[in-house]
Amino acid sequence: MSQAMTENIQTVQSSQTVDYTDQKRVVNSIAMIMILVSLSMLFATLFLGYTVYRVSADTWPPFGFETISLTIPGISTLLVLLSSFFLVLFKSSWLQEKKSSKYFYFTALAFGFGFLLSQFQLWASLKASGILAGSSVFASMVYAFTWIHAAHMVVGILALLWISTSLKGFSEEQLTKMINVEKFWHFLGVIWVIIFFGIFVF
Numbered sequence: 001m002s003q004a005m006t007e008n009i010q011t012v013q014s015s016q017t018v019d020y021t022d023q024k025r026v027v028n029s030i031a032m033i034m035i036l037v038s039l040s041m042l043f044a045t046l047f048l049g050y051t052v053y054r055v056s057a058d059t060w061p062p063f064g065f066e067t068i069s070l071t072i073p074g075i076s077t078l079l080v081l082l083s084s085f086f087l088v089l090f091k092s093s094w095l096q097e098k099k100s101s102k103y104f105y106f107t108a109l110a111f112g113f114g115f116l117l118s119q120f121q122l123w124a125s126l127k128a129s130g131i132l133a134g135s136s137v138f139a140s141m142v143y144a145f146t147w148i149h150a151a152h153m154v155v156g157i158l159a160l161l162w163i164s165t166s167l168k169g170f171s172e173e174q175l176t177k178m179i180n181v182e183k184f185w186h187f188l189g190v191i192w193v194i195i196f197f198g199i200f201v202f
Helices: 003-056 071-095 100-128 137-168 172-201
Strands: none
Touching (some): 003 137, 071 172
């Protein structure tokens, strides 16, 4: 086989590999968009129900309940925002192949775990305040928001652990994983901020 033919075959194979990688990235991106749209609809439904209930209530908080302290929800908000911030730093430093990327990754992960721990503290605080799951519509809604969000945060942390293999070096496949996981994590952060202001502040 001539050298020219060999080079042509290699060029074709390289082109096919690039095309396959691009197609896989597009498919994964579409899948992530569908997931985020589905989650948006889920939380939008919850917020719609909560808004209708609150607007129709004569007093707020409902009779028999005290205003929920902002301390723990505020700490949770800070933790999830810091986690997203360090995840952005991780991606940036990883693309530049800096050694600091590992520090940023584990810091983002630690803040993610910290957020989950703060949710357990929040539930304990609600219980101590007499806000028990199933005791009223108000209590059920508060727990529904926090439980569902926390469940997805667990999925998000598992996704962060899944991309830990990217610490070994750069690859197109790892980049695709990281972009999608980053979208999912930031989405959960935004949802929590909305929950914080919509449920706890206002």
